[in-house]
Amino acid sequence: MQFDDFYETVGVFGPYQKIKYFLLCCTNLLPPVMVYAWTFIAATPRFQCKSPFDDLLSNNFTNQLASSHTPSAAQCYESQKSISLKECQRCFQIVNNSDYDGGVSVLSPCRSFDFDRTYYQSTIVEDWSMVCDRVSLKSTVQIVFFLGYMVGSLVFGVLSDKFGRRLIMGVSFVLMFIGGIVCALAPQDIIGHRASYPFFSFGRFLLACATRGISITGFVMGSEIVGPKQRLFAGIVIKYFFALGELLLLSFALNIRTWRTLNAVLAVVPVPFIFFYFILPESPRWLVSEQRYDEAGLLFHHIAERNKKHFDPIVYQRFVREDKKRVAANQELNHGCKALFRSKVMGIIAVNMSYQWFVQNIVFYGISQNTGAWLTNPYIAFGASAVVEILAYVVVHLVLDRWGRKLTYCLFVVALACTALLVIPIQIVLPKDSENQYILMFIINSALKFFSSGSYVIIYIYANETFPTRGRNTGMGVCSMIARIGAIIGTFSNDHLTRAWQHFPIVIYGVTSLLAMLLATIFPETLNQPLPQTIEDVERMGLAW
Missing domain, CATH: 1.20.1250.20 (MFS general substrate transporter like domains)
Structure with a gap:
C-alpha cells in the first residue's frame, strides 16, 4: 500500500484540505508584495539635468530653456558611444568653460537632476540619485535581494526537509516582519546615505530569505496535503493568489506615492500571517517520509473526522509496516x-x-x-x-x-x-x-x-x-x-x-x-x-x- 492509496481512505480533498489549502494560498499573497514593492519604491521617474534656469521657470518638467544645454545627437555619438542617445541627453549637459579645450563646448556629467512628479511624490532613486553613473547603486540593492533569494531557497529548502514545512514557514513570517521593519527604519536622513544604504540592503536581504521560505514551503505543502488528481489544481490556484498579491501591492502603491511611507506600511503586512503557524498543520506526507508514524496517525485521524470519513487503525498499521519495509530496502538517506x-x-x-x-x-x-x-x-x-x-x-x-x-x-x-x-x-x-x-x-x-x-x-x-x-x-x-x-x-x-x-x-x-x-x-x-x-x-x- 502506497501513501496515496491510504490517503484516499481519509479523504484527499475534503473540507479539511480545502480550508488548509485556502490558508496556504493566502500566504502566497506576501511574496509578490515584497518582491515587486521595488517596482514602486525604486521607480525611476522621467528626469533631466537640473539646469541653471530651474529657479526661474515654472515646475512643468518640460523646460524649453534647458534644451540649450542638452547635447545633440552628433555630440552624443561622438563622445558617449557606449550609451543610447536618450541616456546621453538626460545624463550629460553642454558646458562652456575655458578650462575645457580652450572654451569649446563639451559634455559634462550632470550632478543634480529634476524628476517628474506626475506619478510619484518621491522614490529611493530620486532621494539617493540612483541614475546615470550611479544606477549601479540601484542594481546592487536588487542583487543583494536576489542573493537573499539564493540563500533562503537553499537554506529554507534543506531545513524544511529536515525540520518540517510548518516550522520553517512560521520562522519565515517572523523574519519577513523583521526585514520589513529594518527597511522601514533604514533610510534616515539624520544618519546619511553612507550608513542607510547598507542597512536598507540588509533589510532587503532578510525579506528575500523570508520570501523564499514562504514560497517554497507553501507551494510544497499545498501539493502534499491533496491527492494526485488535485495536484494541478493545487499548483495553479496558489499562483492565482501570487498574481492577486501583485494587485494588492498595486492598491497600496496607488494610494501611497512616497517610498518611505509605502515601506513602513508594507512592513506590518506580514504580522497577521505569523499566527498561521498555530493554524496550519504539518504535511502528512512529510511526517510519513520521516517515519514519524504516531504523529502522522493522529493527523490522519483528525483529517478523517473533518472529512467525515472513517479512520481505520488496522489499515493504517498495515500501511506503516509496508512503508517501513520500503525504507529498510532503501537504507540511504535522501536528505x-x-x-x-x-x-x-x-x-x-x-x-x-x-x-x-x-x-x-x-x-x-x-x-x-x-x-x-x-x-x-x-x-x-x-x-x-x-x-x-x-x-x-x-x-x-x-x-x-x-x-x-x-x-x-x-x-x-x-x-x-x-x-x-x-x-x-x-x-x-x-x-x-x-x-x-x-x-x-x-x-x-x-x-x-x-x-x-x-x-x-x-x-x-x-x-x-x-x-x-x-x-x-x-x-x-x-x-x-x-x-x-x-x-x-x-x-x-x-x-x-x-x-x-x-x-x-x-x-x-x-x-x-x-x-x-x-x-x-x-x-x-x-x-x-x-x-x-x-x-x-x-x-x-x-x-x-
Missing part, C-alpha cells in the same frame, strides 16, 4: 544536496531543472520588474501585467492536464523565444519611437509576460513532481538558488544593458529560452503519475532520451 546526485537519472534531472529555473527567472523577473517601460502610466502597466499573469495561469490550468507537462512547457517556452526575437525586425523596419512601434512593443511585452508566467508556473509544478518527497524541498531549493542568478542577470540587464539598447534584454530572453526548450525534452512526463517518495521512484520514471 541534502548530495542525495540528488547519488543517482545518474536524478542528477541529470536536477541539473537540467536548475537550468530551466535559471532561464525562467531571467525572463520572468526581467519582464516583471520592467513594467514601467510598457506604458507611460506605471500603475496601469503594472495592473495590466498582473491581469496578463492571471490569464496565463488560467490557460495553463485548462491545458496542462490535457497536453501534459512537457509538451505544454515546451510550447510556452518556444512561443516566448519567438516573440522575444520579433523585437529585432520591429526595431529595424519601423520608424524609431513611432506610434506603431510603441503599440507593437506593448503587445510583445504583454505576450512575453503571458508566456513567461505560464512557463514559470509549469516548471514549478514539473519540479515538484520530479523530486522525491524526502528531497523535494531541497531540490526545489537548489533550483530556486540557481534561479536567483538568473533573476540577478535579469535585474542587471534592465538597469545596465538598456543604457546601450532598450530592447537588448529581450533578445537575451529569446536566445536562452530556445536552448531551455531543447533541454526540456529530456524530462519524463509526470502527468497522472504518483508523487515520487524516494530517489528510486524517480529512477523508475527514467528519462525521455
Whole structure:
C-alpha cells in the first residue's frame, strides 16, 4: 500500500484540505508584495539635468530653456558611444568653460537632476540619485535581494526537509516582519546615505530569505496535503493568489506615492500571517517520509473526522509496516544536496531543472520588474501585467492536464523565444519611437509576460513532481538558488544593458529560452503519475532520451 492509496481512505480533498489549502494560498499573497514593492519604491521617474534656469521657470518638467544645454545627437555619438542617445541627453549637459579645450563646448556629467512628479511624490532613486553613473547603486540593492533569494531557497529548502514545512514557514513570517521593519527604519536622513544604504540592503536581504521560505514551503505543502488528481489544481490556484498579491501591492502603491511611507506600511503586512503557524498543520506526507508514524496517525485521524470519513487503525498499521519495509530496502538517506546526485537519472534531472529555473527567472523577473517601460502610466502597466499573469495561469490550468507537462512547457517556452526575437525586425523596419512601434512593443511585452508566467508556473509544478518527497524541498531549493542568478542577470540587464539598447534584454530572453526548450525534452512526463517518495521512484520514471 502506497501513501496515496491510504490517503484516499481519509479523504484527499475534503473540507479539511480545502480550508488548509485556502490558508496556504493566502500566504502566497506576501511574496509578490515584497518582491515587486521595488517596482514602486525604486521607480525611476522621467528626469533631466537640473539646469541653471530651474529657479526661474515654472515646475512643468518640460523646460524649453534647458534644451540649450542638452547635447545633440552628433555630440552624443561622438563622445558617449557606449550609451543610447536618450541616456546621453538626460545624463550629460553642454558646458562652456575655458578650462575645457580652450572654451569649446563639451559634455559634462550632470550632478543634480529634476524628476517628474506626475506619478510619484518621491522614490529611493530620486532621494539617493540612483541614475546615470550611479544606477549601479540601484542594481546592487536588487542583487543583494536576489542573493537573499539564493540563500533562503537553499537554506529554507534543506531545513524544511529536515525540520518540517510548518516550522520553517512560521520562522519565515517572523523574519519577513523583521526585514520589513529594518527597511522601514533604514533610510534616515539624520544618519546619511553612507550608513542607510547598507542597512536598507540588509533589510532587503532578510525579506528575500523570508520570501523564499514562504514560497517554497507553501507551494510544497499545498501539493502534499491533496491527492494526485488535485495536484494541478493545487499548483495553479496558489499562483492565482501570487498574481492577486501583485494587485494588492498595486492598491497600496496607488494610494501611497512616497517610498518611505509605502515601506513602513508594507512592513506590518506580514504580522497577521505569523499566527498561521498555530493554524496550519504539518504535511502528512512529510511526517510519513520521516517515519514519524504516531504523529502522522493522529493527523490522519483528525483529517478523517473533518472529512467525515472513517479512520481505520488496522489499515493504517498495515500501511506503516509496508512503508517501513520500503525504507529498510532503501537504507540511504535522501536528505541534502548530495542525495540528488547519488543517482545518474536524478542528477541529470536536477541539473537540467536548475537550468530551466535559471532561464525562467531571467525572463520572468526581467519582464516583471520592467513594467514601467510598457506604458507611460506605471500603475496601469503594472495592473495590466498582473491581469496578463492571471490569464496565463488560467490557460495553463485548462491545458496542462490535457497536453501534459512537457509538451505544454515546451510550447510556452518556444512561443516566448519567438516573440522575444520579433523585437529585432520591429526595431529595424519601423520608424524609431513611432506610434506603431510603441503599440507593437506593448503587445510583445504583454505576450512575453503571458508566456513567461505560464512557463514559470509549469516548471514549478514539473519540479515538484520530479523530486522525491524526502528531497523535494531541497531540490526545489537548489533550483530556486540557481534561479536567483538568473533573476540577478535579469535585474542587471534592465538597469545596465538598456543604457546601450532598450530592447537588448529581450533578445537575451529569446536566445536562452530556445536552448531551455531543447533541454526540456529530456524530462519524463509526470502527468497522472504518483508523487515520487524516494530517489528510486524517480529512477523508475527514467528519462525521455
